Amino acid sequence: MTAPSVAKRPVKAEHVWGRFGVYGFLFFVALFFLLPLYVMLVTSFKSMDEIRLGLIFALPQNFSLDAWIKAWTSACTGLDCTGLQVGFFNSVKILIPSVILSILFGAVNGYALSFWRVKGANVLFACLLMGSFIPYQVFIYPLVRFYAQAGIYGSLPGIVLTHIIFGMPVMTLLFRNYYTGLPMELFKAARIDGAGFWKIFFSIILPMSVPITIVAVIMQVTAIWNDFLLGLVFAGRDNLPMTVQLNNIVNTTTGERAYNVNMAATILTSLVPLVVYLVSGRWFVRGIASGAVKG
Template sequence: MTTAELIAPAARRPVTSQHLWGRVGIYAFLFAMALFFLLPLYVMLVTSLKTMDEIRLGQIFALPAQITFEPWVTAWSSACTGLDCTGLRVGFWNSVEILVPSVVLSILLGALNGYALSFWKVRGANVLFACLLLGAFMPYQVFIYPLVRFYAQIGIYGSLPGIVLTHVIFGMPVMTLLFRNYYSALPSELFKAARIDGAGFWAIFISIVLPMSVPITIVAVIMQVTAIWNDFLLGLVFAGRENLPMTVQLNNIVNTTTGERAYNVNMAATILTSLVPLAVYLASGRWFVRGIASGAVKG
């Protein structure tokens, strides 16, 4: 009897009631968790589409009787962030200017460090890696005051280069750990063969390692975009008044107490602020799982 014949009866075995109820329980749990996380988003969305007269009725779960996009327009272009009533659009472009160089530099340096620590036996590499890991788990508040004093002395405090450098510094430990684990799973024979053919450090990194790093790079992009775009503390301290990111502008809009509190504008501004990381994740979510899995097991 062949292996296929032995396996076939098991494949045709009927589903028992125990398995059926277990599957129902799993789907019920997943549905409850999805409802738990999506319910606040639903409330925010329907509130942002209501007029203030309808919001005062207190029916937060009810669909809007008359949909209006005026709160979204106000949140984007004319909501007051303190004394400045220009909405979130200025903060959005500030966040973009901060995000792009911070993501590119932190990922590039993390990939370079991970490559060096994985394939090149640098003296003191283990000590360096331990220091990077220590920096990854220390709270930001420990470094804020020393960095403020240092940036002020070299003249970049409150500037765009200052906040970009800060995000690169704080993102490098996690990026190094991520790429090091991924590169450790790559076949070392490929690296050794390239060295035998005469390829050096940069030739191997650019021609061989980087083209093989697409899955983990997408993971790194999602992580860095989410962390940098959603950052509030570092942007508030290091960006300066002219470069405040979108999250700081959102805080100013929500906490403005002059006149009536416009809950529909606040909800619209909150959703607008979260659209970029949400769009990045939805566009490359399957690559995120694939990249994490590919670096998790030595193959």
């Protein structure tokens, strides 16, 4: 016996035009934001002779990777002409421990504030939130003085510690709001079974934190990799991140201004957070939807 056919509702003309308007608006918004990226890409593949013609939207007549190779290997950042490769590895050395430790500390803080409600927990959480809204510039001079006295100013541990400190309030907020949505019965059952603070955290809470952890990774990778101010002040000459070296390449005032090299260097600098977001973007949306911004 065949199932009765369901009559389709006629699509109204105003709905069609409304959908057309939405897609048209989204198209022009995407075009507006992608146009600078297009100009950067086509410029990076052109020679300086083509760039001088002033046709910034034209495709390159002679496709070349010379600007990309120079930006990576031999572009001058001040008196040092070793390209962005040194800054890339410096950024990686800064990024990996900063992301891991800031997320771990934020998860532990959020877990403690959600399930182990000690006296004064709300006051501590409010202080952490205040710290996330105070501008970085307010803390720079006291931190410079403190690091100088501690002997870690201008070192790799110093810049890593700085990113951990400034990332902890936001990470605590994310994990605390996520953990408040988890069932309290799991925590109580683990307590009845004799599990302690760390046993519950690593065996129960942390395995359930995959969505929000990916959100935290995307946020921290983007913030730390794109950071310029803290890297300039705290990293020291031997650990300057990629963004600081990019600034030195683009803002050089000696010789010819190589726009193709500048564009290639800018794209190279932004590749890491772009790849991270493209690979894990759907997890970012899922983590936000599952409680990342829930009060």
